[in-house]
Each structure stands twice: as C-alpha cells, then as structure tokens.
Amino acid sequence: MKKIGIILFTSDLRLHDNAPVLQAIKENDEVIPLYCWDENYMNSEQFGFKRMGDIRRGFLQKALEDLHQGFKSIGGYLLVKKGNQFEVIQELLTHYSVYKIYTKKQVGIEEKRENERLKKMLLTKGVDFEEYSTSTVYHPSDLPFSMSSIPEIFTKFRKIVEKEASVRQSLPVPQSISCPLIRNDVQELNSLNYVLAVDERNSLPAFGGESMSLKHLNAYLFFGKHILHYKETRNELLGSAFSSKLSHWLALGCISPKFIYHEVKRFEYEVESNDSTYWLIFELLWRDFFRFSFKKHPIDYFQLHGILGRSERKETNDPKLIESWINGETPNAFVNAAMKELKLTGWTSNRMRQIVASYFIYDLEQDWRIGAAYFESQLIDYDVSSNWGNWAYIAGVGNDPRAGRKFNTEKQEEQYDKNKRYQVLWNKV
Ligand SMILES: Cc1cc2nc3c(=O)[nH]c(=O)nc-3n(C[C@H](O)[C@H](O)[C@H](O)COP(=O)(O)OP(=O)(O)OC[C@H]3O[C@@H](n4cnc5c(N)ncnc54)[C@H](O)[C@@H]3O)c2cc1C
Known part of the structure; x- marks a missing residue:
C-alpha cells in the first residue's frame, strides 16, 4: 500500500525553505498539499469586525494560486477545499489511508487549539501529526533561553540573541512531488473569486505569491539597492521603496524570513554593508521577538x-x-x-x-x-x-x-x- 502524507498549509505558502514540505515528500510515496479555506472563521467577528476582510482574502487567493502553480511545476498541485481543517481532513481520511499530517506550529491561541483538536482526532485514527517552526529568522530551539524566560524588553532579547544564537541555513526547493489523483470537482481553488482592487496610489508595489515575493526581494536588494538607504527612509510615508514592502508576503509565509536574512547577508558580502542593511535584519528581529513573546503570553x-x-x-x-x-x-x-x-x-x-x-x-x-x-x-x-x-x-x-x-x-x-x-x-x- 502507498504511504500517503498530507501537508496542511495554514500560512507558509511557499516551496522554498519549508521543512514540512520537504519532510513529507521524503517520508511518503504520495503527498497531498492541502489548504482549507474556512469562510466561517474568516467571517467570525471580533468587536464587530470580520476576522478577515476582503482585501486580505483577495491577496490570500493570489498566494494560493501561485503556490498551486509552484506545485504544478514540480509535478503536483495544491488542493484547496472549503471548510474547517478538522472536517476537511476527517473527510479526506475516509478516502485515503494517511500516514502523517505535516503542518506549521501555530502562535495564535485559537489556531493552537485547532491544532490540538485535530491532533486528538488523528490519534484515535492512528495518524501521526507533526508540527514545525517555520516562521522566524531564529529557530526557537536555537534561542539561548527557554520560551518562559524570553526577556520582556526587545533590546535585551536582541543583544543576547545576536551574541549567542545563529541562523540556520535556508532549505532548498523540492525538485519533484508525487500526489494522488484527485477528482476535478474536489479542487475548489477555481471557485474563489475575490477581486483584489488595486488603488493606483498604493505603496505596495506588487501582490501575487511566492514567485513575486522572491522577485521583489531581489529587486529591492540587488537591482535597486534600496536597502542601502533603508534606515533613513523607513519612516517615510509615500513611495514604493522607502521600506522593504515585504510584510504581506511574510504574513502569509510566501517568503521565508530566514531566506531574507541570508539574502541580506549575501548582499552585504557581495555589494555593501552599512547601518541600513543591518537595520532591516533588526526590524525582522522585532517580528521574531513578538512571535516568541506570544508563545510566552498566549492569552x-x-x-x-x-x-x-x-x-x-x-x-x-x-x-x-x-x-x-x-x-x-x-x-x-x-x-x-x-x-x-x-x-x-x-x-x-x-x-x-x-x-x-x-x-x-x-x-x-x-x-x-x-x-x-x-x-x-x-x-x-x-x-x-x-x-x-x-x-x-x-x-x-x-x-x-x-x-x-x-x-x-x-x-x-x-x-x-x-x-x-x-x-x-x-x-x-
Ligand atoms: C499598530 C501596529 C500594527 C501593526 N500590525 C502589523 C501586522 O499585523 N503585520 C505586520 O507584519 N506588521 C505589523 N506592524 C509592523 C509594521 O508596521 C509593518 O511590519 C511594516 O510597516 C510593514 O512594511 P514593510 O514590510 O515595508 O516593513 P519594513 O520596514 O521594510 O520592515 C521589514 C520587516 O520587518 C518586520 N517589522 C518591521 N517593523 C516591525 C514592527 N514594528 N513589528 C514587527 N515586525 C516589524 C516586518 O515583517 C517587515 O516586513 C504593525 C505596527 C503597528 C504600529
């Protein structure tokens, strides 16, 4: 019998530097890369606001389309199913004999609870569940302190981390994948129809998913060399290059923060290193800091x-x-x-x-x-x-x-x- 694994995407919508993707391909004969489009969650309200507005949905759809194309180029697909991950996976288990689910470790308390619920259900069905830390520059296991003793003040955190921790290498893009055949009517990616209206005054230079984020990073660093002025320009309000404009891709994980770190280091080595090149990494460390602090204070x-x-x-x-x-x-x-x-x-x-x-x-x-x-x-x-x-x-x-x-x-x-x-x-x- 074929060994089948499922990669459950929540964010990290990329092929490069993605440990669960590589591991799933390595351990299984066939893999189902899966994204669950959960309208109920998106529409659920907090202080009267939908969790996810239309702009983010439009961008998410583009990132999923791009990831689907990425998988296609190595022989597979991204299966997009509407519904909650718990129910979608329960249904998939009735069709496929799944060995393991591979996904990212969550930081938000509700998402963590969802993963726990899924893990319990999978246990009863004899399916393994593996979570990976994929969203930070520094891997949590490489930090010089435990999660419960992360400093409360950024400067203290940064100084210790810069002195005592190192950043792992980025992982390569997988060369091929084998996915089980699926019926066309199961694939729901094509039925998503959010239109991302682009205002011509928009400071964000581009949308799209992983492929565009990588092009953008290259243009920001090596082509435009905008990073050389980042520290002086980052507080400006107008224009497409006063700051890196990477945050939307980072939020969905279309680009890996570790990959950005190593590209900045490469730029420093091959082109020039100054206060500004350091400062972009400094800001990425703020992002890491908040993520780790959330693990310490989840509620x-x-x-x-x-x-x-x-x-x-x-x-x-x-x-x-x-x-x-x-x-x-x-x-x-x-x-x-x-x-x-x-x-x-x-x-x-x-x-x-x-x-x-x-x-x-x-x-x-x-x-x-x-x-x-x-x-x-x-x-x-x-x-x-x-x-x-x-x-x-x-x-x-x-x-x-x-x-x-x-x-x-x-x-x-x-x-x-x-x-x-x-x-x-x-x-x-
Ligand atoms: C009230 C408030 C809410 C914010 N909400 C978010 C959010 O939901 N998502 C988000 O990505 N950023 C958020 N930020 C941080 C910051 O405003 C954005 O990351 C930044 O403006 C994105 O533009 P950029 O990619 O060009 O940033 P750059 O200046 O080029 O910075 C590079 C990267 O460093 C990280 N970064 C920079 N500043 C911060 C910061 N203050 N905190 C954490 N990470 C940082 C981001 O990942 C950013 O993409 C918020 C800031 C404030 C004050």
Missing part, C-alpha cells in the same frame, strides 16, 4: 491590561468615534489620510500605524483592542503577534519599558508630512 496580549495585568486602559467603546476613525472622518486630517489609505489598500506605513493607533487610544480614548481588531480585519499583512504586540506596546500594556507611546500628531506631521503631500494624496478620496 494576555488580547486582554485590556495586556501582559502587565493592570493599567490605566479602560473598556471604552463609542461607536460614533470609532466609525469616524475607521472612515477617516476625525477632526485630524493627518490621521484621516492614513485611515483612508488603510481602508482602500489594506496597508499603511509603520509610522502612520503608530500615529493612528496612538490617536485611537489617547485622543479618542477608545479601548485599544477595538483598534487592533479593526487592523486584524483590514491589514493585508495582518500577523497575529506583530499586530497585537504593536498595539499593546503603544497602549502601554505590552513590551514597552515606558508606560505607553502617545504620539503628538502635530509634531509628527511637521516631521514627516511638512508639505502635506501625503494628506493631499489620500484625503482627496
């Missing part, structure tokens, strides 16, 4: 008082004020510009995210978790730990040695949008 980041357990934050919820913020109709034109950009494109720069989050928390005095839930629904690059971790940080209930970050919008405007180019561009909607 607290979603609580009003965050990881501190107590604070001055209140459960305020004024629907009119919140609507005005979302629609870019507050008395503050600078904030409004960013909220319109976010609404239309699913993206705004790091600087503007900080400013609008601070405005929501300290000027409108609303419960920070409502702002975070709106971002979760709306951001094309939504990532559970980067989003909730940054919101908690600004609200003063996260990993900040200070008690919160209130941004003075007038000063910020003076520094980053003195000639009002950004406001004029987005407020003319």
